[in-house]
Amino acid sequence: MSAHSHVDGHLPHEPEKATLEGRNKILGFWLFLGGETVLFGTLFSVYLALRDQVLDGKPAHELFSLPLTALATLLLLTSSLTSVFAVHALHKLDNKALIKWLVVTVLLGIAFLILEIYEFYHYVHEGHGFTTSAFSSSFYTLVGFHGAHVAFGIVWISMIIRQLSKKGLTVVTAPKVYVAGMYWHFIDVVWVFIFTVVYLMGKVV
Amino acid sequence: MASNHTTTEESNKRHRVEGPKKHVIAFIFSLVLTLIAFAAVIGGEINKDFIYIILIGTAVLQVFVQMAFWMHMKDRGHQYAIIGILGGVVVVITMVVMAEYWVWW
Amino acid sequence: MSHTHTVKRYSGLMDWLTTVDHKKIGILYLLAGGFFFLVGGLEALLIRVQLWKPLNDFVGADTYNELITMHGTTMIFLAAMPLLFALMNAVIPLQIGARDVAFPFLNSLGFWTFFFGGVLLNISWFTGGAPDAGWTSYVPLAGTTYSANHGVDYYVLGLQIAGIGTLIGGINFLATIINMRAPGMTFMRMPMFTWAIFITSALILFAFPALTVGLVALMFDRIFSANFFNPSGGGNMVLWEHIFWIFGHPEVYILILPAFGIISEVISTFSRKRLFGYSSMVFATMLIGFLGFMVWAHHMFTTGLGPIANALFSIATMLIAVPTGIKIFNWIFTMWGGSIKFTSANLFAVGFIPTFVMGGVTGVMLAAAPADFQYHDSYFVVAHFHYVIVGGLVFGIFAGLHYWWPKMFGRILNETLGKWTFWTFFIGFHMTFFVQHFLGLMGMPRRIWTYLDGLGFNEMNLISTIGAVLMGVGTILFLLNAISASFKPKNAGNDPWEDGRTLEWTIPSPAPEYNFKQTPLVRGYDAFWKEKMDGHKGMTPAEPIGPIHMPSPSILPFFMSIGLFIAGFGFMYARNWGHIGPLNTGYTVAVIGLLITLGCMALRSIKDDHGFHIEVHELDDKGGKA
Numbered sequence: 001m002s003a004h005s006h007v008d009g010h011l012p013h014e015p016e017k018a019t020l021e022g023r024n025k026i027l028g029f030w031l032f033l034g035g036e037t038v039l040f041g042t043l044f045s046v047y048l049a050l051r052d053q054v055l056d057g058k059p060a061h062e063l064f065s066l067p068l069t070a071l072a073t074l075l076l077l078t079s080s081l082t083s084v085f086a087v088h089a090l091h092k093l094d095n096k097a098l099i100k101w102l103v104v105t106v107l108l109g110i111a112f113l114i115l116e117i118y119e120f121y122h123y124v125h126e127g128h129g130f131t132t133s134a135f136s137s138s139f140y141t142l143v144g145f146h147g148a149h150v151a152f153g154i155v156w157i158s159m160i161i162r163q164l165s166k167k168g169l170t171v172v173t174a175p176k177v178y179v180a181g182m183y184w185h186f187i188d189v190v191w192v193f194i195f196t197v198v199y200l201m202g203k204v205v
Numbered sequence: 206m207a208s209n210h211t212t213t214e215e216s217n218k219r220h221r222v223e224g225p226k227k228h229v230i231a232f233i234f235s236l237v238l239t240l241i242a243f244a245a246v247i248g249g250e251i252n253k254d255f256i257y258i259i260l261i262g263t264a265v266l267q268v269f270v271q272m273a274f275w276m277h278m279k280d281r282g283h284q285y286a287i288i289g290i291l292g293g294v295v296v297v298i299t300m301v302v303m304a305e306y307w308v309w310w
Numbered sequence: 311m312s313h314t315h316t317v318k319r320y321s322g323l324m325d326w327l328t329t330v331d332h333k334k335i336g337i338l339y340l341l342a343g344g345f346f347f348l349v350g351g352l353e354a355l356l357i358r359v360q361l362w363k364p365l366n367d368f369v370g371a372d373t374y375n376e377l378i379t380m381h382g383t384t385m386i387f388l389a390a391m392p393l394l395f396a397l398m399n400a401v402i403p404l405q406i407g408a409r410d411v412a413f414p415f416l417n418s419l420g421f422w423t424f425f426f427g428g429v430l431l432n433i434s435w436f437t438g439g440a441p442d443a444g445w446t447s448y449v450p451l452a453g454t455t456y457s458a459n460h461g462v463d464y465y466v467l468g469l470q471i472a473g474i475g476t477l478i479g480g481i482n483f484l485a486t487i488i489n490m491r492a493p494g495m496t497f498m499r500m501p502m503f504t505w506a507i508f509i510t511s512a513l514i515l516f517a518f519p520a521l522t523v524g525l526v527a528l529m530f531d532r533i534f535s536a537n538f539f540n541p542s543g544g545g546n547m548v549l550w551e552h553i554f555w556i557f558g559h560p561e562v563y564i565l566i567l568p569a570f571g572i573i574s575e576v577i578s579t580f581s582r583k584r585l586f587g588y589s590s591m592v593f594a595t596m597l598i599g600f601l602g603f604m605v606w607a608h609h610m611f612t613t614g615l616g617p618i619a620n621a622l623f624s625i626a627t628m629l630i631a632v633p634t635g636i637k638i639f640n641w642i643f644t645m646w647g648g649s650i651k652f653t654s655a656n657l658f659a660v661g662f663i664p665t666f667v668m669g670g671v672t673g674v675m676l677a678a679a680p681a682d683f684q685y686h687d688s689y690f691v692v693a694h695f696h697y698v699i700v701g702g703l704v705f706g707i708f709a710g711l712h713y714w715w716p717k718m719f720g721r722i723l724n725e726t727l728g729k730w731t732f733w734t735f736f737i738g739f740h741m742t743f744f745v746q747h748f749l750g751l752m753g754m755p756r757r758i759w760t761y762l763d764g765l766g767f768n769e770m771n772l773i774s775t776i777g778a779v780l781m782g783v784g785t786i787l788f789l790l791n792a793i794s795a796s797f798k799p800k801n802a803g804n805d806p807w808e809d810g811r812t813l814e815w816t817i818p819s820p821a822p823e824y825n826f827k828q829t830p831l832v833r834g835y836d837a838f839w840k841e842k843m844d845g846h847k848g849m850t851p852a853e854p855i856g857p858i859h860m861p862s863p864s865i866l867p868f869f870m871s872i873g874l875f876i877a878g879f880g881f882m883y884a885r886n887w888g889h890i891g892p893l894n895t896g897y898t899v900a901v902i903g904l905l906i907t908l909g910c911m912a913l914r915s916i917k918d919d920h921g922f923h924i925e926v927h928e929l930d931d932k933g934g935k936a
Binding site: 027030031033034035036037038040041042044045046048049052066070073074077078080081084085088182185186188189192193195196197200201203204 | 225272296
Binding site for chain 3: 289293
């Protein structure tokens with residue numbers, strides 16, 4: 001069963017749900033995302049409580065750059081779309097297209113990260129460091145945690161790309177793709193709240 | 206783990222894979238909502254409270270669109286996904302309400 | 311097809327280090343949790359010895375603070391929760407007719423992270439000071455200004471690592487209960503213990519991430535000079551209390567709901583009667599779980615939140631008494647008219663009822679915010695929570711252990727010793743904590759390392775200490791029971807209590823490696839009892855006999871946990887260990903630890919686990935190699 005018995009060499013439709021392990025992984029991951037919701041929610045609550053405590057650092061509306069935020073949003077949003085195309089290719093059982101779209105997703109994710117690293121570097125030079133104030137500590141923790149999640153996702157999806165090219169699309173690799181796609185959408189969802197609550201609201205004076 | 210069951214009945218059904226059109230529409234919708242949010246902030250002369258409402262509104266809408274279409278939450282078989290996320294959201298709303306109340310009190 | 315890979319089977323120590331079998335993992339949790347229970351109990355005895363008379367100098371003030379901190383932290387995180395996980399692991403898959411949990415590898419990982427988190431926390435005793443800021447670790451006491459040594463760092467990192475294990479376990483049991491029930495077992499046919507664990511797991515899922523964030527923030531403040539809780543940096547100290555209690559209140563419901571589940575099982579079995587009001591029990595448990603997230607600030611009435619907030623949290627807190635009361639009445643109505651057998655398990659269950667009610671009503675007293683201004687930080691609070699945690703949770707655990715011991719180990723614990731355990735522990739418990747209500751009302755504050763003579767505290771403190779010793783005796787009696795039982799032959803039958811109502815009693819004791827030779831078909835609530843009442847000896851199978859696919863053992867969870875353990879040390883001692891060349895030694899060690907963990911995760915992702923098969927001819931009816 002499972003990995004070593006393809007039914008007549010054909011992959012079933014929705015291969016990620018074809019095995020109990022696959023269905024368990026997907027359910028388990030939804031539950032994990034519920035927990036991640038609370039994790040980020042707590043980080044947001046802390047940020048909301050502390051964002052006015054700027055001390056002598058630069059306040060949010062002077063610090064943030066809307067064009068940069070818009071670009072970052074565009075990159076991540078597009079990468080979420082390409083990950084949807086990847087899952088679509090998964091359901092069409094097309095391994096080559098799947099790999100192609102995952103590669104694009106990863107590249108967009110890397111671009112987002114580079115932009116964010118540059119942004120943080122710039123802020124530190126503007127006098128907005130991690131230890132500057134309660135606002136800065138909570139800012140870097142919230143946005144940094146998100147960035148760390150993006151980085152982890154990039155590594156994870158890259159590993160899946162490698163496994164797909166070596167082992168092909170099977171009932172074992174399919175759930176991995178699906179779950180990674182869920183993860184990637186989730187961090188885009190979190191970003192929607194970050195750019196809204198942190199950057200946009202920060203610019204409202 | 207269960208013993209030898211073959212894959213689900215769906216392997217027998219000829220299932221039409223829906224195109225990515227809905228997903229692209231969701232993408233465009235998300236872009237538009239993002240633009241509205243940015244415009245509200247850059248736009249200038251709008252009342253501050255109103256801006257906040259627009260920002261929260263567009264964010265919630267965008268998240269809803271992404272989760273319903275990209276994460277298939279509108280499709281059947283996702284009851285536990287909905288319960289899982291909704292549970293987290295309920296806890297978060299409680300926390301955020303308290304955080305805002307506490308800061309503005 | 312099934313023999314294309316060699317079956318890797320370990321024995322001895324390696325078997326236990328690599329097991330992904332929920333039954334063995336349950337035993338591991340029992341051993342580790344039991345060990346930490348003894349540690350926490352020793353800490354309690356030392357506390358009580360220090361307090362038996364005024365102006366005692368058995369231990370100094372600093373040591374006393376370490377003792378109370380470690381007693382609370384150990385008992386809650388390293389003893390109570392693991393013991394509950396032991397029962398969850400031992401029983402849940404059996405109760406729902408499954409062959410394992412949804413994620414056997416993660417199950418093992420959950421255990422080892424808890425274990426190494428607990429070891430990390432307790433190593434602090436030997437490395438210059440255990441955490442001493444209370445189990446709630448309030449700032450600014452827990453910040454670097456007032457806790458300059460590494461004690462609180464051990465708290466932060468040890469709990470963080472152990473907490474990961476708990477979260478993993480919560481997700482595991484949620485997925486297991488949702489996806490892996492036997493055919494015919496709808497949600498409303500699940501045993502009450504399974505329901506309790508289901509809701510508890512949801513609480514774990516939503517409460518522990520808040521603790522994660524709080525510990526991260528405290529760690530960042532202490533180790534990286536962040537400003538979350540530092541007022542001179544714009545931070546806020548009450549914020550810590552909010553975050554901690556947003557986790558902390560659901561945590562106490564995580565502790566008690568499984569006990570409620572155990573009580574339901576034990577009372578209905580030993581009354582030979584169906585649980586009264588099953589649907590209302592389910593609904594009440596859900597309500598308690600939900601409301602548990604809405605009441606956290608009742609731990610903070612005196613922090614100046616204002617009358618509106620205080621009033622709202624007061625009312626929400628009192629509301630929880632309603633579904634809880636429903637449960638109490640349902641247990642009583644279950645026993646009413648039943649044919650009651652007072653086994654040790656049932657003694658603990660029945661002893662639970664009045665004791666927990668006492669704890670509950672003092673809780674309602676505390677919930678009245680204006681009154682709480684008097685009770686806060688006094689021994690009245692200490693009495694309340696020990697009544698609900700010990701009189702509730704620990705009694706429940708003892709009941710569950712006596713009840714399910716034969717299923718886990720194939721031997722029944724000695725009933726006479728069990729009764730002695732009950733009575734010494736029960737009487738000792740009430741002696742210890744009943745008087746503490748009055749100590750609190752008389753004005754004795756909590757967390758004080760000594761008190762003056764002539765305040766009227768002397769006699770009651772003495773009684774309390776004697777009671778604690780008696781509890782210690784009861785615990786030792788239980789240990790003796792467990793040890794002596796291990797020398798007896800494994801001859802418990804499938805259904806040693808003869809009145810089993812649920813699926814775990816349909817298979818051999820101890821359960822064979824694969825649990826069920828054939829997945830059973832469930833035709834109603836109290837699935838086994840239903841078959842008995844219809845004249846059947848056992849369950850109808852839902853599938854033909856066939857080879858059974860099992861998950862492979864793995865050493866990776868063990869190493870992943872060690873990686874986190876090493877990383878913890880690295881972060882903690884980064885400011886003390888100097889540099890190797892340009893690199894900070896501590897951070898380098900931390901990175902190495904994290905790389906070990908991440909590397910194991912990568913290995914796990916790359917190497918597929920095909921598992922192995924148990925062939926039909928290997929399936930036997932006797933208890934297998936448990």
